[in-house]
Amino acid sequence: MRVLVVDDHPVVCDGVRALVSVTDDIEVVGSARSAREAVGLAGELRPDLVLLDLRLPDMLGSEALPRIAAVAPDAKVVIFTAYDDHAALSAALRGGAHGCLLKDVTDIDLVAQLRRVAAGARVVDPRLRESGGTPLRARLFRLSLSRREYDVVRLAAIGRTNPEIAEELGLTRNTVKTYLQTAMHKLGARNRVEAVRRAQEEQLL
Template identity: 60%
Template sequence: MSAARVMVVDDHPVVRDGVALLLRGEPSLAVVGSAESGRTALDRARELRPDLVLLDLRLPDMLAPEVVVGLREVCPGARVVVFTAHGDHHGIRAALDAGAHGCLVKDAAATDLVAALRAVLRGERVVDPRMVPAADAAASALERTGLTRREYEVLRLAAQGRTNPEIAEATGLTRNTVKTYLQSALHKLGARNRVEAIGKASEAGLL
């Protein structure tokens, strides 16, 4: 049986090299390439056709949920595992909602990492138990603000600098529906404009 093809996406060379070193002695996993940004990852995924992508939560050019969505488009067969130093970050929930198959903390021991990646390749969803409070905190923040998941999704895309037409294209909603969701989010957050709404959502721990 051939080794599963792994691509590592992280803007820190020491992480990319470290993962490659950790997996070097594992015959069932082979690191076939790496990328230092989201856009580079999407380009290389087309060429490399990885079975599994180990994806940093924080990249310089794109948010992890965006990259997850892009990877599912360009390489639908790949399993995506978010790899992060920030176990309490709310972006973890957004990445899982976008279709990530697992989330691991970067201090995982080599044996734990290998076991988790094998489990994901078997079709299991693996989330480091230390991250569970992050999911609860994100849900709690939504509850406090009164935002629905859809309003949050639209606001999150707006925070990335997307225009209403771009948000509509990314979500499959009409432009009028996007506008309605944004207006509703502004009202619930007590904000006068989207910039203020993004600031308040960030303060609430949602962005």
């Protein structure tokens, strides 16, 4: 499976490339940082699958989708996003996206889901909803908190230790630590206690 990754954050492109490098059936053949660049590369490389960020500097993924389909009609497009309640998500799914995954998907899950898409399945992360929304999702979106960051803060708020959180969420301890640190940064907190207090003030808990 030849994959084109479209994301304006190089760390995401590099991360996906690293995750699939251990497989023998998936290869990242290119990466683009804008929708226009993605359209050019899709026409040139003719990938089997395009992992497309929902929010790009020049347009939304839902707007880029038909342009990519026009130059690479056989490519399957999967939306790859950190935002689970963006209005463009519904538009992208209605517009022919073959699936949508949240960026905090684990490496094993990512490879498995890409293989499912390649086999013809339409894959949508179960945490996503194609329509409607909840106050919680709206608050997470406003704070740029991913669902995983929220889950870590939520468990920390009820007294779970990092090892306990790791076990409950199926993550490594280092990953839990990283999620907690990024959540603290987004919440403007200096430590774990402040993060929980800020989450409560934002009505996340």
